[in-house]
Amino acid sequence: MLIDWLAIAPEIALTVTALLVLFADLNLRGDAKQLVAPIAGLGTVVAIVFTAILWGDERATFGGMFVVNEYAVVFKLLFLGALLAILGISWRFFAEGRYYQGEYYFLLLTSFVGMIIMPSARDLLLLFVALETVSIPAFIMAGMRKRSLYSSEAALKFFLIGVLSVALMLFGISLVYGFTGTTDLAGIAAAIAAAGDVEPLLLAAVMLVVVGFGFKISAVPFHFWAPDTYAGSPLPVAAMLAVASKAAGFAGLLAIAFIAFEPLAEFWAPVLGVIAILTMTLGNLIALQQRDLIRLLAYSSVAQAGYMLIPFGLARPGATVVNDAAVQAVLFYLIAYAVMNIGAFGVAIAVHRRTGIRSLRDYAGLAQQSPLMAMGMTVFLLSLGGAPPTVGLWAKFAIVQAALTDVTMFAVVLMVFLVVNSVIAFFYYLKVVKTMWMDQAHEGMPALEPGFNLSLVVIVLMVGTVVLGVLPGLISDATSLTSLVAAG
Amino acid sequence: MSLVGPLLLATFLFCVGVYGLIARRNAVLVLISVEMMLVSVNINLVAFQNLLFPAEAAVSGQMFALFIIAVAAAEAGVGLAIILNLFRNRASVNVDDVDLMRW
Numbered sequence: 001m002l003i004d005w006l007a008i009a010p011e012i013a014l015t016v017t018a019l020l021v022l023f024a025d026l027n028l029r030g031d032a033k034q035l036v037a038p039i040a041g042l043g044t045v046v047a048i049v050f051t052a053i054l055w056g057d058e059r060a061t062f063g064g065m066f067v068v069n070e071y072a073v074v075f076k077l078l079f080l081g082a083l084l085a086i087l088g089i090s091w092r093f094f095a096e097g098r099y100y101q102g103e104y105y106f107l108l109l110t111s112f113v114g115m116i117i118m119p120s121a122r123d124l125l126l127l128f129v130a131l132e133t134v135s136i137p138a139f140i141m142a143g144m145r146k147r148s149l150y151s152s153e154a155a156l157k158f159f160l161i162g163v164l165s166v167a168l169m170l171f172g173i174s175l176v177y178g179f180t181g182t183t184d185l186a187g188i189a190a191a192i193a194a195a196g197d198v199e200p201l202l203l204a205a206v207m208l209v210v211v212g213f214g215f216k217i218s219a220v221p222f223h224f225w226a227p228d229t230y231a232g233s234p235l236p237v238a239a240m241l242a243v244a245s246k247a248a249g250f251a252g253l254l255a256i257a258f259i260a261f262e263p264l265a266e267f268w269a270p271v272l273g274v275i276a277i278l279t280m281t282l283g284n285l286i287a288l289q290q291r292d293l294i295r296l297l298a299y300s301s302v303a304q305a306g307y308m309l310i311p312f313g314l315a316r317p318g319a320t321v322v323n324d325a326a327v328q329a330v331l332f333y334l335i336a337y338a339v340m341n342i343g344a345f346g347v348a349i350a351v352h353r354r355t356g357i358r359s360l361r362d363y364a365g366l367a368q369q370s371p372l373m374a375m376g377m378t379v380f381l382l383s384l385g386g387a388p389p390t391v392g393l394w395a396k397f398a399i400v401q402a403a404l405t406d407v408t409m410f411a412v413v414l415m416v417f418l419v420v421n422s423v424i425a426f427f428y429y430l431k432v433v434k435t436m437w438m439d440q441a442h443e444g445m446p447a448l449e450p451g452f453n454l455s456l457v458v459i460v461l462m463v464g465t466v467v468l469g470v471l472p473g474l475i476s477d478a479t480s481l482t483s484l485v486a487a488g
Numbered sequence: 489m490s491l492v493g494p495l496l497l498a499t500f501l502f503c504v505g506v507y508g509l510i511a512r513r514n515a516v517l518v519l520i521s522v523e524m525m526l527v528s529v530n531i532n533l534v535a536f537q538n539l540l541f542p543a544e545a546a547v548s549g550q551m552f553a554l555f556i557i558a559v560a561a562a563e564a565g566v567g568l569a570i571i572l573n574l575f576r577n578r579a580s581v582n583v584d585d586v587d588l589m590r591w
Contacts, residue, residue: 063546125552132559139566143573152574153586159570160518160583163563164509167525170556171502174532181541183548228589 004061007068009050010076010116017043018109025102033101037091040105044083047116051076064184065123071482074331075119075251082244082338083112088457089346090236092450093353104144107137108240115248122259124173124183127252128166131216134248135162138241142233154232158241161215161225169212175205176260185260193263206261206268213256216249217305220279227298235352238294239345242301247334250308254330257312258323258484265315265323273313273410277417280306284424291360293348296428300384301341303425307395308333310414311402322406324483329402331479336383336395339468343461344380347373350450350458360432365441370448374436376458381429383465386422390465394472396422494535501528515571515581519564526560529553 005012020043021036028035051073059068086108094101114133121127139162143155177183179202180191192202211222218226230238261268283303290296311326350373351366352358367374383390399418403411450458468474501524508521530553537549575581 125548125555128552129555129559132562136559136562136566139570143570146573147577149577150588152570152577153588155570156515156574156583156586159567160515160522163519163522163567166563167505167522167529170526170529171532173552174498174529174536177533177549177552178536178540181536181544183552231589 001063002061004059006050007054007057007059007061007066007120010047010054010080011113013043013047013050014109014113014116017046018106018113021102021109022106025106028102034095036102036105037087037095040109041084041087043109044080044087048077048080048084051080051116060122062126064186065126066117066120067122068120069482070478071327071331071484072119074335074478074482075247076116078247078335078338079112079115079244082240082247082342083108085342085346085457085461086236086240086244088453089239089342089349091453093234093236093349096353100144104141107141111135111137111141111240112244115244115251118248118251119255121252121255122185124176124185124188124256124260127255128170128173131248131252132166134245135166135216138162138237138245141237142229142241144234144237148232150232151234154229157225158229158233161222165212165215165222168208172205172208172212175201176209179205185255188260189262192261198264198267203264203267206264207271209256209261210253210268210272213249213253214275217246217253217309218302219275219305219309220282220302223279223283223302223305226302227295230298230301231292231294231358235294235345235349238298239342239349242298242345243338243341246301246305247338250330250334253312254327254484258315258327262315262323263317265317269313269315270410272309272315273414276306276309276313276414278306279303279309280417280421281424284421284428288424288428290428292358293360293363293432294358296360296432297341297344297348300425300428303421304333304337304341304384306421307399307418308337310399310418313414314403314406314408314411316406319406322402325402325405327484328476328479328482329398331482332398332475333395335475335479336391336468339461339464340380340383340390340392343376343458343465344384346454346458346461347377347380350448350454354446354448354450360435362442363432363435364439365445366436368441369445370450372455373448373450373458376462377436378433379462379465381432383469385426385429387426389469391468391472391475392465393469394476397472398476489539491535491539494531494539498528498531498535501525501531513582513584515574515583516568518583519567519571523560523564526556530556 024036055073114130117130139159142158145151180188214222280303283299287299311329314326383392386392386396505521505525512518533549533553
């Protein structure tokens with residue numbers, strides 16, 4: 001079998017980088033170990049270049065299991081950009097915190113290899129392997145602080161939930177295989193469409209697969225692990241789980257829902273729509289009561305997953321226009337979400353690393369301490385809420401636009417919940433902003449020293465949030481070209 | 489050979505796994521329960537492949553089962569490491585004790 005090496009060049013570049021990092025960590029001693037972070041960054045840039053070259057191409061390799069098209073390239077650029085930002089915000093955190101640096105960067109890169117495979121996978125087998133490549137390093141990373149009770153608790157909860165979700169998903173996949181006789185996504189869709197009447201057991205199998213992904217994207221009622229895991233893990237790992245790992249889950253869910261199970265959309269779309277409503281409402285309502293900033297961000301990310309599930313509720317079998325619009329809306333939202341959420345975690349890292357605080361009250365007076373960080377956090381939180389002129393507004397707009405392509409009763413209900421939830425969300429986002437700018441600072445707060453990398457990442461993301469808020473076309477021009485189901 | 493036997497066995501194993509997951513409090517036993525669920529998936533895949541689609545050239549069902557076995561081994565390795573680390577920190581592997589963080 002001929003392999004299209006260019007199509008898998010980004011994955012190869014990242015894998016080689018991961019191995020180099022491991023090798024360098026083995027051979028370097030003392031302070032020289034700090035070199036592993038620049039190596040990882042350099043490898044990521046190489047992978048980004050290889051991915052950018054692929055833009056506009058349509059390639060399929062490994063017997064059609066692995067497809068590169070615009071949709072996959074946009075997703076890969078999203079993941080690799082997130083990787084660069086996470087490398088930037090983790091450097092000082094890990095260099096000063098007496099962590100296992102080499103192992104951390106190796107695991108981080110490995111996890112991202114799985115993520116960039118995910119949007120290209122067109123076979124259940126490859127999707128499963130990619131998902132596990134994302135998850136297994138993440139389990140270890142969550143438990144990175146070996147002596148911390150919180151970290152080991154976070155790792156155990158994340159691990160048990162992770163393997164449970166995979167087991168449920170695999171049972172569903174095995175039944176789907178039994179019904180259709182193939183693991184190829186397009187083949188499954190063809191077999192389901194050809195079968196005509198729908199077996200209840202097949203629907204149960206589809207639901208098992210959806211539940212498995214529901215855990216990955218922390219949708220209600222499968223969300224309870226997320227706040228504990230985010231709060232217990234090292235903060236850069238929490239940022240990675242909240243953004244990249246969730247985006248990978250969405251990439252897999254998009255492929256499964258809109259390619260393989262597309263003929264069954266009239267059954268799963270209402271279910272996912274209801275899950276979307278539950279997820280955003282519960283996520284926001286619980287976030288209102290959080291006193292700890294990381295847990296607040298965790299519940300806010302649960303709510304954000306709810307917004308991103310809305311387009312799934314709009315899907316209908318055979319309606320290509322609606323489905324394409326839904327996929328594009330999810331993609332747009334994921335990009336915007338990555339920009340603003342990594343930024344928010346970056347500020348949280350800067351504050352936590354210096355002062356060891358994470359409770360909301362201690363953010364009082366951050367604006368006097370470090371105007372840059374306070375400004376950044378304000379922009380990111382406003383964007384997460386969806387205020388103009390930030391990219392968050394356009395992300396919500398993209399979802400509304402998808403709903404408007406073909407208005408149904410259910411779409412209207414979803415939009416009502418979207419609007420109501422945006423209002424609820426503003427309450428707790430603005431509470432943080434008020435604490436930072438208006439409350440009096442505590443005595444004896446040490447000065448923040450975010451360091452060059454973290455400041456750069458926060459500034460870039462802050463500027464990005466605003467610029468994309470003024471010129472949303474920069475993303476939507478790219479996402480509107482993407483179609484999940486490519487010819488060839 | 490009829491498909492009923494293997495599928496019943498697989499379903500039974502899956503249900504035992506789910507029960508163990510809910511009822512067991514020892515993290516190692518919970519891990520074993522999950523492995524049991526994965527084994528039931530393998531039985532399903534191999535049975536479907538052999539009895540329903542013996543002519544399929546790609547033998548995707550059996551290939552899938554092989555991959556699941558490999559990944560389950562990796563998962564068990566990582567899981568036991570996490571449980572061992574937890575035991576070192578708090579001298580207990582009871583999942584009910586793991587409750588530092590609530591809400």
